[in-house]
Amino acid sequence: xxxxxxxxxLSRSLVRPREPAFWIFVAVLAVTAxxxxxxxxxxxxxxxxxxxxxxxxxxLYVAPASILVYTLDLYEREPIRIVLASALWGAVAATxxxxxxxxxxxxxxxxxxxxxxxARWSAALTAPVIEEVAKGxxxxxxxxxxxxxxxxxxxxxxxxxxxxxxxxxxxxxFYLVGVFGGTTxxxxxxxxVRIVAGxxxxxxxxxxxxxxxxxVVVSRRTGDVIRxxxxxxxxxxxxAVGGHFLWNSPLLTFFPPEPWTGTDWLVIPxxxxxxxxxLLTFVGLAIRLARRRxxxxxxxxxxxxxxxxxxxxxxxxxxREPARRRAARRAIRRRAGARASRLLHRxxxxxxxxxxxxxxxxxxxxxxxxxQRALCRSLRDALDAIPGAARGATAAEPVPxxx
Numbered sequence: 001x002x003x004x005x006x007x008x009x010l011s012r013s014l015v016r017p018r019e020p021a022f023w024i025f026v027a028v029l030a031v032t033a034x035x036x037x038x039x040x041x042x043x044x045x046x047x048x049x050x051x052x053x054x055x056x057x058x059x060l061y062v063a064p065a066s067i068l069v070y071t072l073d074l075y076e077r078e079p080i081r082i083v084l085a086s087a088l089w090g091a092v093a094a095t096x097x098x099x100x101x102x103x104x105x106x107x108x109x110x111x112x113x114x115x116x117x118x119a120r121w122s123a124a125l126t127a128p129v130i131e132e133v134a135k136g137x138x139x140x141x142x143x144x145x146x147x148x149x150x151x152x153x154x155x156x157x158x159x160x161x162x163x164x165x166x167x168x169x170x171x172x173x174f175y176l177v178g179v180f181g182g183t184t185x186x187x188x189x190x191x192x193v194r195i196v197a198g199x200x201x202x203x204x205x206x207x208x209x210x211x212x213x214x215x216v217v218v219s220r221r222t223g224d225v226i227r228x229x230x231x232x233x234x235x236x237x238x239x240a241v242g243g244h245f246l247w248n249s250p251l252l253t254f255f256p257p258e259p260w261t262g263t264d265w266l267v268i269p270x271x272x273x274x275x276x277x278x279l280l281t282f283v284g285l286a287i288r289l290a291r292r293r294x295x296x297x298x299x300x301x302x303x304x305x306x307x308x309x310x311x312x313x314x315x316x317x318x319x320r321e322p323a324r325r326r327a328a329r330r331a332i333r334r335r336a337g338a339r340a341s342r343l344l345h346r347x348x349x350x351x352x353x354x355x356x357x358x359x360x361x362x363x364x365x366x367x368x369x370x371x372q373r374a375l376c377r378s379l380r381d382a383l384d385a386i387p388g389a390a391r392g393a394t395a396a397e398p399v400p401x402x403x
Contacts, residue, residue, distance in 0.1 A: 013081075013146075014081055014082055014085055014142075014145060014146060016145055016146070019144065019145050020144075021141045021144035021145045022145045024141060025085075025089070025138070025141045025142070025145060028093050028097075029088065029089065029092055029093050032092050032093045032095075032096035032097065033092050035096045036091075036092050036095065036096050036170070039096075039099075039174075040173075043173065043174065043177045043178060043182075046177055046178065046182050047177055047181075047182030047183070049184070050176070050177050050181075050182030050183060050184065050186070050187050051173070051177050051182065053176075053184060053187045053188075054172070054173045054176035054177050054182075054187050054190075054191075055173055057176070057187065057188075057191045057195070058169050058172050058173055058176075058191075058195070061169075061172075061195045061199055062165060062168075062169050065165055065199075065204065066087075066162065066165060069158055069161040069162055069165065069204065069208075070083065070158065070162070072154065072157065072158060072161075072287065073154045073155065073157075073158055073294075074291060074294070074322045075154075075294050075295075075298055075322075075352055076151070076155070076352055076356070078149065078155060078158050078159065079146075079149060082142060082146060082149055082159070083158065083159065083162050085142060086138060086139065086142060086159045086160075086162050086163045086166070087162045087163060087165060087166035088166060089135075089138030089139075089141075089142075089163055089166070090135055090138065090162070090163035090164055090165065090166030090167035090168075090203075090207065091166030091167060091169055091170045092166075092170075093134070093138060094131065094134040094135040094137075094138060094163065094166075094167050095167055095170045095171060097130075097134040098127070098130050098131040098134045098167075101126070101130040101134070102123075102126050102127055102130055102131075105125075105126040105130065106118065106122045106126055109121065109122045109125055109126060110122065120250050121249065121250070123248040123249075124245050124246075124248040124249035124250075125245075127244065127248055128206075128240075128241045128242075128244035128245045128248065129241060131167070131203075131206075131244070132206055132207065132210050132237070132240055132241055132244065135160070135163050135164060135167060135203070135206075135207040135210060136160075136207070136210040136211075136213075136214065136237075138163055139156070139159050139160055139163060139207075139210065139211050139214050140214060142159060143214060143218055147218070148360075150214065150215050150218055151215070151219065151356070151359070152215055152216070152219045152290065152293060152294060152297065153212045153215045153216050153219070153286070153289075153290035153293060154215070154287070154290045154291065154294055155215050156211035156212045156213070156214045156215020156216070157208045157209075157211050157212045157215065157286075157287065157290065158208075158211070159211050159214075160207040160208045160209070160210050160211020160212065160214070161204045161205075161207060161208035161211065163207045163211070164202070164203035164204045164205070164206055164207030164208060165203070165204050167203045167207065168202050168203040168204065171203070172190075172194050172195060175190055175194055176190040176191060176194070180193075189260075192265070192268070193268055196269075197268045197269040197271075197272045198272040198275075198276065200276065200280055201243075201247065201272060201275065201276025201277070201279065201280055202247070202276070205240070205243065205276075205279055205280060205283045206240040206241075206243060206244045206279075207240070208240075208283060209236045209237070209239050209240035209243075209283065209286065210236070210237055210240050212233075212236045212286060212290065213232075213233035213234070213236040213237045213240075214233070216229050216232050216233050216236070217229055217230065217233050236286070239279065239282055242279075243276075243278070243279030243282070246275060246278075246279075247275050247276060247279075252274050252275060253271070253275075254267070254270070254271040254274055255267070255268060255271045256268070256271075295320060297355070297359070298319065298320065298352075298355055299316075299320065301354075301355035301356075301358040301359050302316050302319065302351070302354070302355050302358070303316070304358060305354060305355075305358060305373070308373050309373050309374070309376070309377040310351065310354050310372060310373035310374075310375075310376035310377060311351055311354065311376065315351065318348070319348060319351055319352065325348055328344060328348075329341045329344050329345055329348075332344050332389055335388040335389065336386050336387065336388035336389035337386075337388075339386065340383060340386045340388070340389040343379065343382060343383045343386070343389075344383060344389075346379060347376065347379040347380060347383060350372070350375055350376050350379060351376055353372060354369075354372045354373065354376055357369050357372045
């Protein structure tokens with residue numbers, strides 16, 4: 001394949017010593033990891049059982065949320081090692097840098113506005129900018145290290161959201177132990193308030209939008225002029241900071257006074273919804289628009305391949321709809337077995353990669369493009385050689401409910 005246009009399959013490694021951004025990423029992670037390790041040790045000393053319980057409860061949120069975020073991109077799964085690196089940055093580097101920045105600027109706010117003003121407004125005036133910059137810096141570094149892994153808004157959202165998820169996990173443990181007391185009842189109470197009632201709204205959304213902003217700036221899938229892309233990126237960043245500001249501010253605060261009893265526990269989810277639902281709605285619309293862009297990109301890229309050996313018109317119709325891809329694999333499994341289903345799944349992935357390579361190259365005869373077409377053809381030939389599987393790639397009728 002052309003060294004100037006590597007396909008997605010050849011771009012998975014994060015370890016790229018020739019990239020200065022790689023060494024910045026590693027150095028910042030190493031220094032902040034030492035600090036973070038000490039902070040977690042301090043929390044564990046405060047309440048060993050509470051610290052373990054806090055991490056266990058946080059894991060109940062992080063595990064399904066990670067799967068949900070990872071599967072949001074319907075056309076291309078991001079490399080696991082890059083996703084983990086983004087989460088690690090959020091959990092270690094961004095939390096540590098944010099703690100230092102928030103403390104310093106909090107003192108500035110208190111000096112200018114006084115202690116009462118700072119108690120009400122410091123978190124809203126400092127954290128939204130400092131924390132989103134800290135998380136966004138990690139996403140930018142990852143883009144500089146592996147430039148070919150962030151193609152558009154959805155790629156940026158996934159990396160940003162998992163970065164925010166890592167940040168939220170460490171921050172939640174701090175609150176459950178350090179703020180809610182670290183006792184069993186305190187940790188459970190904090191789990192309800194911060195995760196059950198408020199887990200839909202926080203850092204996953206903020207940094208997901210920041211990641212989208214990075215994705216649209218570096219996008220290779222749009223003909224938009226750079227000025228319009230920068231304007232959209234600015235809007236996404238403003239929404240992230242604005243939503244974070246509203247969440248931290250005393251505005252629209254309807255939380256019942258402590259101690260919470262009785263119906264107060266029903267009011268808390270409503271209070272968090274007032275703060276967070278507007279941004280969640282905005283993110284939902286942004287994801288929908290991003291998916292629409294991805295589908296248009298897929299159509300444009302693969303329609304150029306219909307006259308070649310890597311793709312047939314029937315296969316394109318299957319690829320355009322995730323539900324139809326799943327239905328085709330189920331159908332071929334029933335007719336020809338699990339091996340045929342796995343082979344069809346790989347063929348579909350490689351045809352997605354064909355769209356990626358098509359986006360990179362200008363020459364219809366580029367060696368990378370020719371090689372990817374040949375790979376798709378060989379997979380189709382292998383699939384057709386399995387008894388009962390010859391219609392595998394065109395059996396695209398979705399079952400009811402898949403759409």
